[in-house]
Amino acid sequence: MDNFSRIEDYLDGLMTDSERRAFEADLRTDPSLASDLAYLHEAREGLTRQWAHSEQQTELVKILKPLGKQHFGPPARPLRARLQNALWGLAAVITAGLILWLVWNRQAPKRLPVAPMLFARHFRPSLDFGVARSVDGSNADTLAQVEQAYKNGDYACARTLLFARSENATGHSSFVFLQIGQLYLLGNQPDSARLALAKVETGYSQQRDWYLAMSALAANDPIQAKIRLERLAAVAGPFQKEAQEIFDALE
Amino acid sequence: MAPHADQKYIIALLNNDSQVIAEIYVLFSKRIKHLVESNHGDADDACDVFQEALIAISRQIKRPGFALTCSFETYLWCVCRGKWINELKRRRRTTVTIWQASGYMAPEDAEMLAEVTLREENNSLLFHQCFEQLSAGCRRLLQLAWSGISMGKVSQQLGITYGFARKRKSECAAMLVHKIKAAKGESPLDTRNEE
Numbered sequence: 001m002d003n004f005s006r007i008e009d010y011l012d013g014l015m016t017d018s019e020r021r022a023f024e025a026d027l028r029t030d031p032s033l034a035s036d037l038a039y040l041h042e043a044r045e046g047l048t049r050q051w052a053h054s055e056q057q058t059e060l061v062k063i064l065k066p067l068g069k070q071h072f073g074p075p076a077r078p079l080r081a082r083l084q085n086a087l088w089g090l091a092a093v094i095t096a097g098l099i100l101w102l103v104w105n106r107q108a109p110k111r112l113p114v115a116p117m118l119f120a121r122h123f124r125p126s127l128d129f130g131v132a133r134s135v136d137g138s139n140a141d142t143l144a145q146v147e148q149a150y151k152n153g154d155y156a157c158a159r160t161l162l163f164a165r166s167e168n169a170t171g172h173s174s175f176v177f178l179q180i181g182q183l184y185l186l187g188n189q190p191d192s193a194r195l196a197l198a199k200v201e202t203g204y205s206q207q208r209d210w211y212l213a214m215s216a217l218a219a220n221d222p223i224q225a226k227i228r229l230e231r232l233a234a235v236a237g238p239f240q241k242e243a244q245e246i247f248d249a250l251e
Numbered sequence: 252m253a254p255h256a257d258q259k260y261i262i263a264l265l266n267n268d269s270q271v272i273a274e275i276y277v278l279f280s281k282r283i284k285h286l287v288e289s290n291h292g293d294a295d296d297a298c299d300v301f302q303e304a305l306i307a308i309s310r311q312i313k314r315p316g317f318a319l320t321c322s323f324e325t326y327l328w329c330v331c332r333g334k335w336i337n338e339l340k341r342r343r344r345t346t347v348t349i350w351q352a353s354g355y356m357a358p359e360d361a362e363m364l365a366e367v368t369l370r371e372e373n374n375s376l377l378f379h380q381c382f383e384q385l386s387a388g389c390r391r392l393l394q395l396a397w398s399g400i401s402m403g404k405v406s407q408q409l410g411i412t413y414g415f416a417r418k419r420k421s422e423c424a425a426m427l428v429h430k431i432k433a434a435k436g437e438s439p440l441d442t443r444n445e446e
Binding site: 056 | 264267269272273276277280281284294295297298299301302305306309310313314371374375378379381382393394397398417418420421422424425427428431432
């Protein structure tokens with residue numbers, strides 16, 4: 001039987017009398033046995049005591065902690081001094097907040113969006129009814145009505161007449177849609193202008209791009225405007241220089 | 252022999268009497284705070300030392316045969332001083348002769364009682380640390396076996412044979428003692444496997 005089995009039996013009182021006497025005799029002659037016994041006995045006693053009182057120890061710690069904070073923490077300042085400090089602190093916060101508010105809300109000139117400003121500066125309708133008349137003389141009366149409506153500022157009426165004309169005319173729908181697009185822009189309807197201008201096909205591509213750029217500017221869509229303007233600025237034509245100017249202004 | 256007049260503090264620690272324990276803080280904490288703060292410590296250190304000293308004393312007073320033979324204040328002061336010296340050693344500071352600096356000499360019985368308390372406390376912590384290093388199986392087995400129930404019932408609870416339980420118990424006990432000896436620097440740690 002190994003030492004620790006004998007030690008355990010000895011500490012548990014499980015030995016017979018003769019076994020106990022033999023063990024105690026060995027203790028006197030074997031220092032390592034004696035040492036192991038002493039250690040195990042002490043460890044057993046200590047650990048079983050700890051386990052028996054662990055709950056009480058936990059409760060004790062709960063009592064000690066707040067007392068420690070109370071007696072070893074920084075000394076509490078008198079109530080008057082604390083109230084004074086609190087008031088000063090509040091005053092400082094209010095003052096800082098006020099200063100921030102004043103700086104934040106300082107009246108600065110409101111800046112208008114850039115794109116609509118550029119539209120207002122650069123848009124010029126080029127409705128040439130003389131050209132329209134020469135292209136299709138058979139609808140001269142309708143065209144005269146359109147011109148009259150345009151001069152009266154009745155852009156909706158002018159558009160309606162032009163729409164009716166474009167259904168009947170052949171080979172000139174692109175020119176008509178170019179005019180309709182401009183009439184929509186004059187009537188502050190850039191999205192409708194885009195739809196009409198999208199129907200402009202060959203022969204008027206630069207004008208189409210120009211008025212599509214104008215539509216995008218009026219709709220405050222600088223990205224779309226720049227796409228059209230970049231294309232115009234890259235091609236020699238009547239809109240090249242101005243397109244580059246507007247493109248740079250949008251940067 | 253009649254119990255010491257300060258026995259009420261011992262009873263308070265035994266019974267977790269918060270009112271009397273609060274009185275301990277009111278009466279004795281300032282002196283300990285001064286002791287620690289005058290010797291490289293701060294208020295937090297003093298708080299920890301005071302608390303740990305009370306816990307150590309509460310463990311010591313549960314040992315059979317304990318008797319308070321000096322004033323509680325002196326006993327507490329000696330335990331706190333000893334704890335703070337150990338802490339300074341741990342922080343690798345040259346120890347200040349605290350008792351000379353404070354101009355206070357504790358009675359011999361208080362010194363001896365404090366010395367025993369601190370030694371038992373250190374042992375208690377060491378046993379706990381070494382026990383926690385054992386495998387979960389060993390810890391469970393030893394806790395059951397040392398709780399007073401028979402090995403027959405222990406083997407039943409753990410679902411192992413009686414013979415295996417006895418064998419395993421002695422192996423775990425041997426491992427614990429080897430760990431304690433190694434921690435005290437008395438013998439190299441045994442390399443046998445626990446499982």
